[in-house]
Amino acid sequence: MRIYHLNCGCMCPIGGALFDGFSRGLTACLVCHCLLIETNQGLVLIDTGFGQRDMKAPLSRLSPFFMNLNRIKFEEKYTAVAAIEQLGLNPRDVRHIVLTHLDFDHAGGLEDFPEATVHVMLSEIEAARERQGFVSSQRYRPGQWDEVKNWKYYSAGGEPWFGFEAVRNLEGLPPEILLIPLVGHTLGHAGVAIETSEGWLLHAGDAYFYRQEIGSPKRVCTPGLRAYQWFMEVDRKARLSNQDKLRALSLDHSSEVRLFCSHDAIEFKTFSDQDNL
Numbered sequence: 001m002r003i004y005h006l007n008c009g010c011m012c013p014i015g016g017a018l019f020d021g022f023s024r025g026l027t028a029c030l031v032c033h034c035l036l037i038e039t040n041q042g043l044v045l046i047d048t049g050f051g052q053r054d055m056k057a058p059l060s061r062l063s064p065f066f067m068n069l070n071r072i073k074f075e076e077k078y079t080a081v082a083a084i085e086q087l088g089l090n091p092r093d094v095r096h097i098v099l100t101h102l103d104f105d106h107a108g109g110l111e112d113f114p115e116a117t118v119h120v121m122l123s124e125i126e127a128a129r130e131r132q133g134f135v136s137s138q139r140y141r142p143g144q145w146d147e148v149k150n151w152k153y154y155s156a157g158g159e160p161w162f163g164f165e166a167v168r169n170l171e172g173l174p175p176e177i178l179l180i181p182l183v184g185h186t187l188g189h190a191g192v193a194i195e196t197s198e199g200w201l202l203h204a205g206d207a208y209f210y211r212q213e214i215g216s217p218k219r220v221c222t223p224g225l226r227a228y229q230w231f232m233e234v235d236r237k238a239r240l241s242n243q244d245k246l247r248a249l250s251l252d253h254s255s256e257v258r259l260f261c262s263h264d265a266i267e268f269k270t271f272s273d274q275d276n277l
Contacts, residue, residue, distance in 0.1 A: 001176065001196065004036040005272040006083040008049020009105050010073040011263075019224035020265060021210065027071065028224065030263040032105050033271075034080060035203055036087070037194065039174050042095030045116070046192045046203050047262065048080050048109030051144065055079060062104055063138035070105075080109045096173055100205025101189045102128040103139050106262065110145045118145075119170050121181065122153040124188020127234075135232065139186075156181040161193060162200075162249055162257065182207040182246075184239025185232060193257075200257040206232070208243050211264045214250040219243070 009032025013019055019028030032049035054061050055076045062072070076082055081091045094113045099120040100106060110118060128140040154167045167179035167190075176195040183189055185206040192203045209229055212220035221229075233239045250259050260267045 001174070001194070002038040003194065003196065003201065004038075004083075004087060005268065006034045006036055006049070006080060007031045007268060008034045008047070008078060008080045008083060008109065010075070010078050011070040011105070012073060013070050013224065015224040018222055019228075021212075021222050022266065029265045030070070031265045031268045032078070033203070033260060033262050033264075033268045034083075035192075035194070035201075036080075036084060036089075037177070038089075041172060041174065043084070043089065043093045044173065044177065045080060045094055045097045045109075045113070046194075047100055047106045047205070048097060048112070050079060050105060051109035051112050052076065052079050052081055053111065054104075054108045054144070061108070061141060061143050063141065065138050066104060072105075079112070081112050098170065098173070098177065098179065098192050099124070099190075100192060100203065100262065101186045102145065103186065103206070104141045104144065106205070108141075108144050111147050114147070114149070117150040117152055117172060118148050119152045119154065119173070119179070121167075121179065121188035121190050122155050123183075124186060124190070125151070125153060127187040136234075139232070154179055162253060164191075164245065164249075166193070182242045184235045184237075184242050185229070187234055199255070202249075202257055202259045204246060204259050204261050206262055207239070207246060208261050209263055210261075211267050213243060213261075214247050214259055215254075217247075217251065219247065 011030040012027040016023040035046035037044040084091045097118045131137045156165045178193040180191040182191045194201045209225040210221045
């Protein structure tokens with residue numbers, strides 16, 4: 001397998017370094033860190049970020065609340081289709097999409113790949129369809145995925161992975177790709193683990209937001225991202241518990257597992273520089 005790191009979204013909320021920890025101006029820089037995997041079964045996407053239709057007609061697809069809060073950049077280069085073409089690959093070869101969750105900034109590109117099978121936790125699609133409460137009604141945008149034809153739903157269980165529950169043997173996918181339930185940010189949130197020749201790679205989605213929330217015994221997070229995580233969480237106890245477990249994983253198994261989250265621009269650059277050599 002060959003793995004590519006893609007940035008399929010750019011968000012610039014007001015707050016600068018109070019959000020991302022490095023910007024010097026008024027606005028921050030957040031990415032949508034997705035993966036593209038070349039396999040014998042075709043191309044596999046881990047999350048899609050924003051889609052082409054989001055870029056062309058955002059008001060018909062996205063919540064004005066989150067458009068203004070996150071200050072999304074509507075440029076087609078921040079789509080999976082554009083990123084795949086930039087690599088010299090054909091977007092039509094994407095056969096599978098594995099989702100961490102169905103938030104607007106993770107699932108916006110689903111309909112750009114109409115032939116792909118979409119893999120997601122059953123509890124996530126159920127929450128997305130119910131859309132209970134203000135945040136759920138804004139974060140889940142059915143117009144982004146109401147044309148998806150091929151869904152595969154999964155429930156937690158099976159042989160554990162480094163002490164986490166794991167969903168193995170995703171239908172039609174190589175056995176090296178696993179779903180790792182990480183409930184808290186949403187009811188069906190999951191990480192995606194990929195076994196490579198150099199060890200495991202874990203896309204932790206929105207289980208954490210800031211690079212210094214893992215890798216050291218004490219959690220460090222910027223005020224802006226700490227507040228955003230609190231605002232978006234559906235189960236605080238579960239979210240913080242899973243963050244603690246990820247922090248322990250990053251410390252106790254650092255030689256076996258590399259972790260990253262969806263929106264940290266520094267993490268994205270680090271992994272892109274390392275893995276795209």
